[in-house]
Amino acid sequence: MEENRSAILIPETAKIRVKDFNLYYGGFHALKDITVSFEKNAITAVIGPSGCGKSTFLRSINRMNDTIKGVSTRGQILLDGKDIYGPGVDVTWLRSRVGMVFQRPVVFPLSVFDNVACALRVQGITDRTLLSDIVEESLKAVDLWDELKGNPKQPALSLSLGNQQKLCIARAISTRPDVILLDEPCSALDPIATLRIEELMWTLREKYTIVIVTHNMQQAARASDYTIFMLDGQLVEWGPTRDIFTNPKDRRTEGYITGKLA
Amino acid sequence: MKRSQNERVAELTLSLVALGSLGILTLITVFIFKEGLPALKEIGLWEFIGGTRWVPSKKIFGIFPMLVGSFMVTGGALAIGIPLGLGCAVYLSEFSSPGVARLLKSMIELLAGIPSVVFGFIGLTVVVPFIRTYFGGPGFSVLASSIVLGLMILPTMVSVSYDALRAVPESYRDGMMAVGATRWQAVRMVILPSARSGILAAAILATGRAMGETMAVIMVAGNATAVPESLLDPVRTLTSNIALEMGYSAGIHRQALFATGIVLFFLVTVLNLIAHAAVRGGSGR
Ligand SMILES: Nc1ncnc2c1ncn2[C@@H]1O[C@H](COP(=O)(O)OP(=O)(O)OP(=O)(O)O)[C@@H](O)[C@H]1O
Numbered sequence: 001m002e003e004n005r006s007a008i009l010i011p012e013t014a015k016i017r018v019k020d021f022n023l024y025y026g027g028f029h030a031l032k033d034i035t036v037s038f039e040k041n042a043i044t045a046v047i048g049p050s051g052c053g054k055s056t057f058l059r060s061i062n063r064m065n066d067t068i069k070g071v072s073t074r075g076q077i078l079l080d081g082k083d084i085y086g087p088g089v090d091v092t093w094l095r096s097r098v099g100m101v102f103q104r105p106v107v108f109p110l111s112v113f114d115n116v117a118c119a120l121r122v123q124g125i126t127d128r129t130l131l132s133d134i135v136e137e138s139l140k141a142v143d144l145w146d147e148l149k150g151n152p153k154q155p156a157l158s159l160s161l162g163n164q165q166k167l168c169i170a171r172a173i174s175t176r177p178d179v180i181l182l183d184e185p186c187s188a189l190d191p192i193a194t195l196r197i198e199e200l201m202w203t204l205r206e207k208y209t210i211v212i213v214t215h216n217m218q219q220a221a222r223a224s225d226y227t228i229f230m231l232d233g234q235l236v237e238w239g240p241t242r243d244i245f246t247n248p249k250d251r252r253t254e255g256y257i258t259g260k261l262a
Numbered sequence: 263m264k265r266s267q268n269e270r271v272a273e274l275t276l277s278l279v280a281l282g283s284l285g286i287l288t289l290i291t292v293f294i295f296k297e298g299l300p301a302l303k304e305i306g307l308w309e310f311i312g313g314t315r316w317v318p319s320k321k322i323f324g325i326f327p328m329l330v331g332s333f334m335v336t337g338g339a340l341a342i343g344i345p346l347g348l349g350c351a352v353y354l355s356e357f358s359s360p361g362v363a364r365l366l367k368s369m370i371e372l373l374a375g376i377p378s379v380v381f382g383f384i385g386l387t388v389v390v391p392f393i394r395t396y397f398g399g400p401g402f403s404v405l406a407s408s409i410v411l412g413l414m415i416l417p418t419m420v421s422v423s424y425d426a427l428r429a430v431p432e433s434y435r436d437g438m439m440a441v442g443a444t445r446w447q448a449v450r451m452v453i454l455p456s457a458r459s460g461i462l463a464a465a466i467l468a469t470g471r472a473m474g475e476t477m478a479v480i481m482v483a484g485n486a487t488a489v490p491e492s493l494l495d496p497v498r499t500l501t502s503n504i505a506l507e508m509g510y511s512a513g514i515h516r517q518a519l520f521a522t523g524i525v526l527f528f529l530v531t532v533l534n535l536i537a538h539a540a541v542r543g544g545s546g547r
């Protein structure tokens with residue numbers, strides 16, 4: 001019965017299919033029977049009140065919760081039909097397929113170049129010309145190359161916060177992943193830098209499957225194709241963003257997006 | 263009312279203490295220079311530093327062998343203590359569980375509390391015979407001193423670089439994990455480079471400790487006043503030179519020992535300057 005419901009709900013062609021996924025922090029049930037899918041070349045926004053499990057869910061998609069003590073999971077997350085929690089899955093490979101960007105830009109006190117190149121070196125790429133080609137390509141893809149004026153050797157920490165976040169996106173796409181996960185990527189940025197990142201996501205959408213967690217309702221409404229609303233570890237409602245925001249089926253969703261449920 | 267008075271008293275006391283220690287420091291410096299400079303004048307700076315023979319009975323005072331000795335022994339100690347200490351710190355900070363790390367770190371810090379004469383004694387009864395048996399020579403040697411000093415600088419090296427590694431934001435580790443890095447790759451590519459100014463500070467503190475240590479070195483170094491030709495030869499350091507002869511020296515001999523102190527003073531000052539520059543340069547980036 002459960003199985004059947006899942007099969008009906010999620011299209012087989014979706015890039016990522018999540019089936020009855022559960023996650024426990026020790027005895028705490030943080031994600032409850034999540035079933036949802038993420039489409040290719042689309043931006044999916046994940047919204048919900050603080051502590052509802054958005055970050056936990058996002059971190060499940062590249063298995064960042066693995067190293068947290070006491071975490072256990074049940075259910076499946078399929079990337080191109082392959083269960084990423086299945087046996088024999090190499091997390092280094094998985095994370096080259098699924099890039100991640102954090103709330104505060106994670107910029108290392110190295111050069112801009114090394115900030116991107118480290119992701120490639122982890123994947124075993126050491127050839128210098130190949131490295132610099134890919135770094136340049138990644139920086140161009142996030143519109144940072146011109147601002148650097150051709151000098152990727154400058155210290156990354158001297159960039160503005162908005163550009164630091166772009167740099168993080170460049171690192172995340174340097175391995176040519178299929179999926180990019182962004183956990184409140186704009187919450188540390190000013191409105192203009194936020195808009196830049198949104199524009200950037202819109203161009204990246206051509207190539208990637210994008211999942212973004214956001215607390216900003218306007219952002220979810222204007223910059224996503226699909227929206228997922230979560231509450232207390234459960235998925236309450238998901239669908240095309242326009243439907244969720246103009247015609248929510250669940251009262252709780254309506255309450256949240258209209259600000260009645262904080 | 264009362265409170266501000268108390269505060270004023272505390273402030274006054276503290277400034278007195280600070281001024282007092284500054285005063286004592288100045289006095290010591292002035293004293294060393296006053297006692298030592300006449301010898302430098304009489305012997306000649308160049309003869310003193312460059313002279314390869316030290317024969318107080320014939321009024322020949324050249325500290326070149328001790329200068330070389332201090333550098334060799336310090337270098338040897340660093341060659342042993344830095345990799346070991348850094349390795350320990352990386353293990354404790356990045357690989358062991360927090361509980362184990364706290365336990366091991368406090369144990370290593372206990373090492374710092376062991377009096378140096380005990381280190382010397384262990385060197386004398388374990389390291390020296392070991393070297394004599396397995397490597398040859400008298401056992402009292404550059405190598406023995408380096409090993410003993412290498413162990414003595416471990417606590418400094420471990421605890422300062424551990425703190426530097428812990429000060430690296432946790433988000434760097436998450437960031438590296440997110441690109442698929444193993445713990446070791448994260449350490450190598452990001453965590454060590456991020457902590458480098460702290461690690462450098464640890465190394466320089468350790469250098470100062472190694473350069474200044476006297477007792478333990480006297481016990482295992484052999485203290486011959488010739489330039490050592492190999493790691494198995496006996497050696498005398500600048501500090502040992504002062505400690506060994508101060509008791510019975512007089513006149514120009516005594517002054518020459520103070521002059522040795524002046525040289526040491528400059529070495530340590532230069533070291534400190536380098537340390538400051540390095541730490542500032544490292545964190546500025
Ligand atoms: N490492 C952990 N150990 C135990 N519980 C955790 C851990 N991380 C998160 N939680 C709990 O899991 C729940 C979901 O946390 P999560 O960080 O996923 O929420 P979130 O929706 O991202 O919140 P926010 O909007 O504040 O970022 C919270 O109740 C939180 O307390």
Ligand SMILES: [Mg+2]
Pocket residue numbers: 054055056183
């Ligand atoms: Mg979160």
